[in-house]
Amino acid sequence: MKKSYIVECHGYNNRALFYEYIHNRFKLKDGYYDKEYMCHSNYPFVIDLKKKVLYILESITCCACAAQNNQIISINKFKELI
Numbered sequence: 001m002k003k004s005y006i007v008e009c010h011g012y013n014n015r016a017l018f019y020e021y022i023h024n025r026f027k028l029k030d031g032y033y034d035k036e037y038m039c040h041s042n043y044p045f046v047i048d049l050k051k052k053v054l055y056i057l058e059s060i061t062c063c064a065c066a067a068q069n070n071q072i073i074s075i076n077k078f079k080e081l082i
Contacts, residue, residue, distance in 0.1 A: 002081070004049065006044050006072045007047060018075055019054075027052065028049075029053050031053045032055055033055070033056065037056075041056050043057055
């Protein structure tokens with residue numbers, strides 16, 4: 001199992017459900033922002049299991065590089081991998 005995942009999630013309700021799923025499944029801290037900010041964002045979530053933190057990837061450059069390398073995955077793919 002990898003230690004870090006970049007997960008794409010669209011819409012406030014889907015993001016809120018995924019946020020709750022992650023916090024119920026893993027004991028992670030929020031990184032730089034709170035739940036409301038992360039759920040309103042359009043950027044992908046980063047789940048870092050090694051550092052035990054959940055945050056959003058707001059760097060457009062990092063998002064572009066991750067997308068080009070097929071590192072951004074869907075919620076369903078994330079659930080399959082863990």
